[in-house]
Amino acid sequence: MAPKKEKVDANKPALIGITAPKDEDFPSWYQQVLTKGDMLEYYDVSGCYIMKPGSYSVWEKIQAWFDGKIKEMGVQNAYFPMFVSSRVLEKEKDHVEGFAPEVAWVTKAGSTDLEEPIAIRPTSETVMYPYYAKWIRSHRDLPLKLNQWNSVVRWEFKHPQPFLRTREFLWQEGHTAFLTREEAEQEVLEVLDLYARIYEELLAVPVIKGHKTEKEKFAGGFFTTTTEGYIAATGRGIQGATSHCLGQNFSKMFGISVEDPKNDGEKINVWQNSWGLSTRVIGVMVMTHGDDKGLVMPPRVAQYQVVVIPCGITVKTTEEDKANIVDGVMKIEETLKKAGVRVVADTRDNYSPGWKFSDWELKGVPLRLEFGPMDFRKQQVVAARRATGQKDFLALADLAESIPKLLEEIQEEMYKKAKSSFDSHVIRVTNWEDFVPALNNKNLVQIPWCGVTDCEDKIKERSTRQDTGEEVDERAPSMGAKSLCIPFEQLEGIIPGETKCPACGRDAKVWCMFGRSY
Structure with a gap:
């Protein structure tokens, strides 16, 4: 929801404090906390913001902590160009389809049209992997573990929100390649644990770890793991960070293969991962801890303690x-x-x-x-x-x-x-009639779920606020409940063949967490 516009009296001095209560006008509260708390300044390009020292120093502390941890894992930092040709970007169809609406294109140099449009990276798989194919010539070149600290551009047309939904944002993106599936899967979970520790140990923000559903996983990937947070003031879930096992899909598309040392002469495609954490973490921290007096900074990341x-x-x-x-x-x-x-x-x-x-x-x-x-x-x-x-x-x-x-x-x-x-706002629901009321009471819900994508679509459709007769703001975050994750820590109570999915009546297979989300 867009923040309410405040009436300004030019004859009165600007108020130093927060004038919008967090529980009554959250969008305006969030905007004021960031600007009056000296974290951020609005820029003249929509969806882009200036990170002031108060916020950038938080990112520096996260960067220093995480950079040290991944280097202990053998990851090295590199930097790849921000531009990618349309020919390369479109090589992996499933992947580019997931990002296509958000890709920003450079079509001119001065007054001259470019022969081929050049994209500004929305993520770097297609930028990096042609060179992985060049560098990985033998199983002895594996594992290859690279990370870069950079910015990416995703030209979203939804209502921008500082740190949460911006057209340019800072992040790290790790891209690694392994000989075996087992090595790749081990790293996926190891990195996810580090992401959870950033939220919980540095930012004092609790998260739930789990798998994304097939519908919500990374485009073109094998499976996606995630840390999911919760914003109490709005009752919405929020994705914190993701660690993806890409499987062999990208290595097949980009020709990244080696001879299998166990089967002489047989070519096998490498297993790949990608994982990323962005400056969204700062927005989650602010929303979690801030109050009607302003920011409340966790000591471990505060610019000044x-x-x-x-x-x-x-x-x-x-x-x-x-x-x-x-x-x-x-x-x-x-x-x-x-x-x-x-x-x-x-x-x-x-x-x-x-x-x-x-x-x-x-x-x-x-x-x-x-x-x-x-x-x-x-x-x-x-x-x-x-x-x-x-x-x-x-x-x-x-x-x-x-x-x-x-x-x-x-x-x-x-x-x-x-x-x-x-913890008090993650509700266990087994009957559909309890599902939407739980959401409306600012809860996330765990249901015994069938795992079928079309059921997931129907849940989102049936749980929009239109069903409740409330006004819908199209610029607001998802009004219908979407799957947030299948938690690693599963609740008990699903009896094979007996427990039914409350949304469709099929046999339930797992507990899945749903919620309205950012």
């Missing part, structure tokens, strides 16, 4: 007391920096402490330290937690030890809160 603010300085404060307070604030900052804490001291003298409190709350800094005349005398600070508002009194002498511990406690509390919300 701590802000130190001098307090209690008035016209009656002596110059000696002023000097003690400012000097104390700077010493606190220095102590925490040496302890490895990302900290900033806000010593601006043209803003009141209250204004600074609101400003840093808006930006979601996990911990605020207040230091005034009384604190100087008691050699303490007041520590206010952004996520809960709880205040603690901490001794100055212990800050190098107490602050890192407190930040870890905040991180854990944020994850537990989000996990509790997610």
